[in-house]
Amino acid sequence: MRTTRVCIYPKDIQRITGRSERYGRKLLQDIKRYFDKQPHQFITADEFAEYSGIEVRIVKEFLVD
Secondary structure, eight states, X not given: OOOBOSBOOHHHHHHXXXXXXXXXXXXXXXXXXXXXXXXXXXXXXXXXXXXXXXXXXXXXXXXXX
């Protein structure tokens, strides 16, 4: 069984979207505002999938360490 992370980081967004890591940081801020999260809280794969419209199955494929 392969283990995957639960949290999304800017580098993950870079791999998923092909955009820059800086774009990933900004997108995480936007998602935190959307879900009304505090700055220290993490974004999950499910939240990223819901916000981006990308299937969670696809998102999780990119989270394998």
